[in-house]
Amino acid sequence: MRLAILDSGHGFGTKALFVLIRMVSRQPVLDVIKVVKYRVDFYGGPMSRVTHEAMRGPSTWSVGDRELMAAFVAKTNQSEFCIKAHSAVAQRAYGESKRVSEMLSDLDAAAIGEPLRTTLLMLGKLSRENTVDADDLRAVLAAGASPQQIEDALAVCFSFNVIGRLADAFGFSVPGPEAFETGAKYLLAHGYR
Amino acid sequence: MSDIRQTRKALATRILEGVGNASPSERRSAFNNSDLAEPVGTLVDKTARHAYKVTDEDVAAAKKSGLSEDQIFEIVVCAAIGQATRQYDTALAALEAATGME
Numbered sequence: 001m002r003l004a005i006l007d008s009g010h011g012f013g014t015k016a017l018f019v020l021i022r023m024v025s026r027q028p029v030l031d032v033i034k035v036v037k038y039r040v041d042f043y044g045g046p047m048s049r050v051t052h053e054a055m056r057g058p059s060t061w062s063v064g065d066r067e068l069m070a071a072f073v074a075k076t077n078q079s080e081f082c083i084k085a086h087s088a089v090a091q092r093a094y095g096e097s098k099r100v101s102e103m104l105s106d107l108d109a110a111a112i113g114e115p116l117r118t119t120l121l122m123l124g125k126l127s128r129e130n131t132v133d134a135d136d137l138r139a140v141l142a143a144g145a146s147p148q149q150i151e152d153a154l155a156v157c158f159s160f161n162v163i164g165r166l167a168d169a170f171g172f173s174v175p176g177p178e179a180f181e182t183g184a185k186y187l188l189a190h191g192y193r
Numbered sequence: 194m195s196d197i198r199q200t201r202k203a204l205a206t207r208i209l210e211g212v213g214n215a216s217p218s219e220r221r222s223a224f225n226n227s228d229l230a231e232p233v234g235t236l237v238d239k240t241a242r243h244a245y246k247v248t249d250e251d252v253a254a255a256k257k258s259g260l261s262e263d264q265i266f267e268i269v270v271c272a273a274i275g276q277a278t279r280q281y282d283t284a285l286a287a288l289e290a291a292t293g294m295e
Contacts, residue, residue, distance in 0.1 A: 002252040005262040039263075042213065043270050046204040053197050078245045122284075130242075130276070132284050137291035147292050151285065155197045158281045165273035168244035169236070171252075 001031055002171040006038050014038075027179040031172035032085070032163065047162065052192040054155035061152055063188070064093035065116055068100060069156045072120050075104055076127040079164035081172040086160070088177070088184040118143035119150065123157045205278065208271055214263040215271075223268040224275030232258055233268060240269050241276040 001007050010018070014037050018029045036044035055066050067090035074082030083104075091100040103110035107120060118140045126132045140150055166172075209220055222228045226241045232254035239247045255265050 002249060003262045003266055005266065009262075038266070042208065042211070042267065046200070046207045047274075050197065050200045050204055053200055057196065126280050126284050130280055130283070132287050134287045134290035137284070137288045141291060147288060150288055151197075154281055154284050154288075155201075157284075158201065158277045161277035161280055162273045165240050165244040165276065166269065169240040169247045169252075169269045169273070171247075171249070 001034070001173070002169075006031070006034050006170060010034070010038055025182045027182045028173075028175055030085075030175065030179060030183055031170070032081070032167065035166060035170060047159075048192050050155075051159040051163070054152070054159045056191040059152040060146070060149055061116075061156075062093070064090050064098075066152075066156050067093055068103065068112075068116075069120060069123060069153055070160045071100065071104060072107075073123055073127050073157050073160040074164050076124045077161065077164045077168075079167050081167040081174050082160060082164045084174065084177075084180050085183060088180040089187050092181075092184045092188055114143040115140070115145035115149065119145050119153045122150075123153060126154075126157060127161055201278075201281075205274065208267070208274060213267050214261060215267040219264070220267060220271045223271035224278075226272060226275060233260065236265075237268060237272040240272040244273070 017037070018034075021027075021029050021033075036048060038044065055070070056063065059066065061069075067086050071083055071086035071090055074086060087100045087104065091098075094100065098111065103112065107117060110117065122132055122136050122140050125136060137150065141147070145153075205224075209224060210217065213220060215223075219229070219233075223233075223237045226237055229237055232251070236247065236251045236255050239251060252265065255268075256262070260268070
């Protein structure tokens with residue numbers, strides 16, 4: 001990472017935790033965890049509460065749908081780390097019935113409902129152009145998404161427009177697929193807290 | 194997801210008004226992506242508008258300008274959260290316009 005403090009500036013207890021993670025998982029500690037655990041009171045603590053609520057809080061979107069939104073926002077932002085991380089979580093959440101990589105590469109052909117498809121398109125426009133208007137939202141409502149579902153999706157979009165920016169600005173290392181699979185198992189079991 | 198507005202507000206309050214190494218005005222400027230001298234202005238603008246374009250040189254230049262790594266950490270976090278907040282608020286206003294909510 002571009003800031004040495006994010007690699008090695010943690011307190012003793014956090015460094016011990018990283019050793020434990022490496023021993024148990026036999027994978028490197030992901031850079032996103034290093035950032036969340038650095039000066040937890042400034043960013044990691046309050047941000048994790050936002051992200052956990054968005055990704056695992058009450059919502060009629062499934063966990064897989066929300067992880068797909070995260071991966072889609074990351075794809076729009078060209079954030080390689082987050083694309084791989086959340087594609088892995090979405091795939092594990094959905095199971096073998098859906099292929100997340102195919103959905104991300106061709107949203108029009110993806111076997112998903114219209115409310116989710118139009119919501120993803122709106123999140124993509126918002127992430128790409130930094131704006132949407134009432135007509136964009138009317139299209140999502142007309143496709144069958146409820147106002148609450150849209151608000152829930154915007155919360156997911158918020159979190160991953162933050163995390164993706166940090167991944168790229170701080171220069172997260174992109175490890176192999178095994179590390180993301182290990183991360184996906186953890187995020188499905190424990191969430192983002 | 195009724196708690197999300199409160200948790201987002203708590204996050205913004207913490208990074209902008211809580212204790213930090215960068216001054217509150219620097220953090221606020223990074224959040225708003227405005228009024229920052231170079232080279233920090235470039236780092237913040239890239240983080241906000243296309244973070245994948247941030248380079249090692251952008252971060253090195255910020256360090257060379259006299260900022261500590263902790264200050265850069267805070268400023269980049271504020272830039273990212275500021276941009277995502279503007280997106281979220283814009284979309285929420287559009288949703289309220291579309292549904293006729295106040």
